[in-house]
Amino acid sequence: MQRRHIGPFRVGAIGLGCMSLSHAYGQPPAREAAASLLKLALDQGVDFFDTAALYGFGANESLLGEVLAPHRQDFVLASKCGMTGVDGKRVIDGRPETLKATCEAALKRLRTDVIDLYYLHRFDFKVPIEDSVGALADLVSEGKIRAIGLSEVSANTLHRAHAVHPIAAVQSEYSLWSREAEIAVLDACQALGTAFVAFSPLGRGFLCGELTDPASQLVATDIRLAMPRFSPDNYAQNISLLAEYQKIAQELGYTSAQLALAWVLARQPHILAIPGTCSPKHLIENLTAGQIELAPEVVARLDALINQNTVVGLRYNAATFAEIDTERF
Template sequence: MPVAHPLPVRKLGSDGLLSSQQGIGCMGMSMAYIDKHAPVTEENCIAVIDRALQLGCTHLDTSNIYGPETNERLIGKAIKGKRDKFMLATKCGIVSKDGKRGVDGSRKAIREACLASLERLQTDHIDLYYLHRVDRTLPIEESFKEFKALKEEGKIRHVGISEATSEEIRRAHAVTPLTAVQLEWSLWTRGAEKAVIPTCRELGIGIVPYSPLGRGFLTGTITSLKSLHENDFRVTAQPRFQGENFDKNLGLLKQLDSLAQKKGATPGQLALAWVHNQGSDVFPIPGTKRIKYLEENVAAAFIKLTAAELTDIETIFEEVSGPRYSEEMQKLSGDY
C-alpha cells in the first residue's frame, strides 16, 4: 500500500504541542536491534530522516541512553539546518554505570542530562522532554520540580513521562502539566489499556506508543531466531522472542498476515493501523532504519479499519506467549 500524502499534524496533549500523526522511534539506529547481514550506516539513518521530512513524519524520538549518547548526536547531525521543521523528543532518567543500567531521577541528574542533550542535539530547546523511567527511590514530585524549572527557563517546551503507573502520572501532572505519556502499546502488549490509558484520557494527556510493531515481530519479517544477531536486544532480553514463545507467537502472526492480505496491506501495516485506529490522541513512534519500511509505516496511518476488522485483529492476539520484558527490566517499567 503506497504512501497517500504527507502525514497530518495535530495537537499532542492539551497544551499546544503540534506533532505529526506518526513519528519515528530512533533507538534502533544506534543500539538494541542489530542487523546480522546488513549493518546500517549513519548515512543510511540520515537518509531515513530526510525522507521522513518529505513524508511529513517530523516527530523524532530519541534518548540520552540510546547508544548511549550516540543517537542524540546522530539526530543532531541529521536535523542541522532544519531544526524548526521537526518536533524533537528526548529523555533522561536511565543511567549506565559499569555496564549496568539504573535510574536516577534526582534534580541534579535531570538538569545535567538536559544540558548535555541540548549540546549533542545542537539545539537551544527540546520540544518534548520525558522522564524515561521513574526513580522510585525518591518522591516523583522531586523529579518533576526540575522539569518545571527547565520548562520555565525555556530549555524544554513540553513535559512527558515514560513507563509510569497511573498514580505516578497523576502526581507528576500535578507538579507540571504533562503533554505526553510514552508507553508500550501494540496488538501483543495491551496492558496499559486497563488503567494508564484511561488516566491519560481523563487528564487530556497525549499517548505516544513505542514498539507499536512488537519490536519488529508484527512486521512478519522475523520468521526465525537465526535471522537475529546473538547480541540483539530481542534475543537477550525479550521473552517473546525466546524458545517456545517465539514459535507459538509465529502462529499468531500467520493469522495476522492472512487478514492483511485481504486488506491489501502487509502484516506490519495492519498492526500499525490498529494502533492508529485507537483514537486521535494516539501518536505511535515505530522505529526503522530503512526508507522502505518508513514508507510502509507512513502508509499505514491512512488505513481505516471497521469495527468488525478491529475485532478480528484483536481476537488473534488474545493469548500471547511470554511477558513483554525480562523480570529485571519489568521492575523499572510501568504496571502493565
C-alpha cells in the first residue's frame, strides 16, 4: 500500500469510508456484519477510518466506538461536525457552540479522548467560515481534536479557513466521473500543504460496473436515485462508457474498481481515497488498488474516456448544490 501524509499523520493511501455501514445507500447491514467488516479492515492494515455525526444520526460513530476503541492506537480517526440529525432531519449548523457540542457527543460515541481529524462537514452559509474554523481551532487547543478538515468547499473558502488555522485536509467527491475538484481545489490544497481526501472515488458504484439499472437495483431510500446522473435516461448514456473502461481494466489485469482507485491516486501525490463498502470481498479488492501505479499513458486514456464532457447529468440535484460550496463546471 502506498502511504501518504494527511496533516501530522502518515497513513495508507486508501482508507475506509464508513458511511454505508449506517447511512444513505438503502438498508444498512446488520450490526454484526458491519462490525465484522471493520475488524477485517483493521486486519488488512487499514489505518484511516472516516465517519461523521450525520451518518445514521450518530449510529456510525457509535459503531466505530464499540468495535474499534480497543485498537485506537492503531489508526487515524476522522469524523465530521456541522451537519447532523436533529429531530429526525438533516440540519446544517456551523455555529461555534453547535460544533463544540457535536464534538463532545462524538467523543463519547467514539469512546475516545481525541479525534485525529475533525472536518466541518458542510460550510454553513449563515456563519462566517472564520467563526466555524475558529471553534475547531479552540478544540485543537483543548486537546479534543488534533487536526482540522473541511468538506465540499471551494478554493476561496479553503484559503479563508487556512488563514485562521492550518487546514489538514479537504474532503470532496472525486473520481473519473466527478472532476470538479480539478477546477481549483486540488491545486489550492497542494499550495497550502493540505491533503485532499476523495470520497466516492468509485463514482458511487458506477465505476465498479455492477450497477446496470439503478431504478431496479436500488431501494427507494438510496440517495443515488435523487442524483441526476443516475436517472434512467442519463444512466443509459453513461453506462455506454463502461465497455471501453472495462476493456482497459482487463488489459491491465485489474478489476474495474481497482482501476478507478488507482486513477485517483495517480492524479497527485497529496490525494487519498476513502471508498466505502459493506462487502468483505470488495474491501480487500479496493485495498489492493493501493499497490497499483498506473503508467501516464493509461491515465491519459482514462481521462479522455470518462470526464465532465462525456458524463451525462450533474452529480447532485439543485437542492443539494444549494448547500455546498464547491466550484462547478
